[in-house]
Amino acid sequence: MTTSESTQQPRGQEHERVYLHPVPVRIWHWVNALGFLLLILTGFQIRYVDLFSLMSFETAVHLHNWVGFAVIANWFLWFFYYISSDKITNYHADLNASNFFKRYFDQAQYYSFGIFMGEKRPHNVNPHDKFNPMQKLTYQFVMFITAPITFFTGLMMWDVARFQGLINMVGGIRVVNTIHVLMFILFVFFIFLHAYMGMLGLKPSSHYKEMFTGWEEPHE
């Protein structure tokens, strides 16, 4: 994989393409995407059983639990891949805060104005720095804070009796559930945003295609 991951110019193409998303990352991404959609769907069914009935409450709970475990296992796939790879730099925090937030502001300005005016994108991707500052902060928050909190609270609710001591330390099952639902709400918002931002490539399908092939699509 190492050779195919390197920056190279595929034959017959003028635009230099970069191999951004290795196979493990792509597998993780799409399993995660499917998992989160199922978790959101079953989460809705569990929470709003009086409003709609796509499946029985019992089925929704069992499915939610199984998919939850799959997503947790999938997170570890992502974690161990990055921790054992030089690509972990993608998630490194920029220790120069003023520089980071200047670039963050530039990126926000690009999304809200420059992108429509045909300006050059402020962040150039490479396999070790593929996220722009807005993406980096969001993914750091999602992968290191929101997702683990959701996993822990979900695990506690999966078997309340088993984790009763831990639940009491947190403040009770209602507190645990409230945190879990707040994370669920954030993920619902994130999914909308993520799906839309994925359409902001040269073509609406460009970034989606990248997540299947691994190769960066032409961007300007």
Next chain:
Amino acid sequence: MKTGTKVGILLVAIALLGMAPAIGMADHHEEVSNPDLKCLKCHSKNLKKKLEDGEKMSLRIEVEEFGSSVHKVIGCTGCHRDVAKGKHPSKQPIASRRAYSLKHNQTCSQCHEAAHESYIGSVHASMVEHGDDSAPLCSDCHSAHAIQSRVAYEPADGEPCSRCHTEINEAFAQSIHGLARSEGNLIRGDHVQAPSCTGCHNAHDISAVTDTDYLVPTCISCHEVAELAHEQWLPNAGMHLKSVGCAACHSPQAELRVDLQLYDRLRQAPVRQNENNGTVQETLAAIDTNGDGLDPVELWQLVRQINDQEEASDITLLGRLEVTNSVDAHRLAASTEAVRSCESCHRSDAEPFQNVTVSMSRKDGRKESFKADRKVLASAMSVDSVGGFYAPGGTRIKLLDGLLVLAILGGLAVPVVHITLGKVLRKKKENGNG
């Protein structure tokens, strides 16, 4: 037959008939010892003693009852040790029938020490201690002079418990347990040992249900596979067995409620009424000033107040889905009739969540409930106060529903606004270029 012979037989028959009552009495008298017969010489008559409360207490002892009692072997003075020659009949005043029975509780304890020790820790003894005259004493269950052996207290008709717990006994008689007992301990053709009252509640160390694990371990002690059977289909089976009373599902016709019990997590025991917090009604009514049931803010104040009153405490509300009354708790049906639909409890409009109470244990350990507004289960204010109870879907917090709607609207608004902005800017650019 000669006439003389006939007359002779007739006279013998008349003589025998005339002696019959005496023979019968003699039978019972033979079972009673001689010293006791001396007592019964007077106490088989309609003697009465005027008590200080004005009641005239009968001193008559039924010879037949005493003769068939297990206590006949110890005789009258076995219990009435204060009766001595020359000092009887005693001039000692007796305040009331209840006071006299209460005094003899101690008499029983002299021989039945273990049973008395068990009784002392019971809810019945606790009621006695706190002045409840309806609480049973030894003689209320065992009688004063017609005391029977242990096996006599296991009949299907619920005696002696049914004397006070009449409605419960009627419900029990129609339950799967009661029917099995009346049909020779058979359930669906299988021989079982269905419990009587004492089978679940014990004979003397009867606890207030609120001070126990609501008898769930008692049910499981016979229904050994119940935990495993629930785990096979019921998500979070352990939690359900802890937070949902067995009868809530296994007494399918019962009216249900959510009871939020004030509980001290440090002591791991329900909060009991004491000198600091006054009576349950006083404590709760003082907070629910408008008398319409505790609302979320009042409930939060209640938990805070009790926390402040109790030294070294960590008060919370433990929620429990249970049958509304103890009669329904005994109306247990066959397992095939049990409620199995999750939706029956996990809908926000489900029956149990419309009927919410807050409870505290009285001094005698029995639970006393106070009405609460059903909004307490769906309020953000309850995240802290009702931290120990949550039924997904059923008791969801409305504020979070609002946030979810905002997240969806926001998630849809971002693309719409961004696309619109793009169109406006591109048009502006085109116009500028033009």
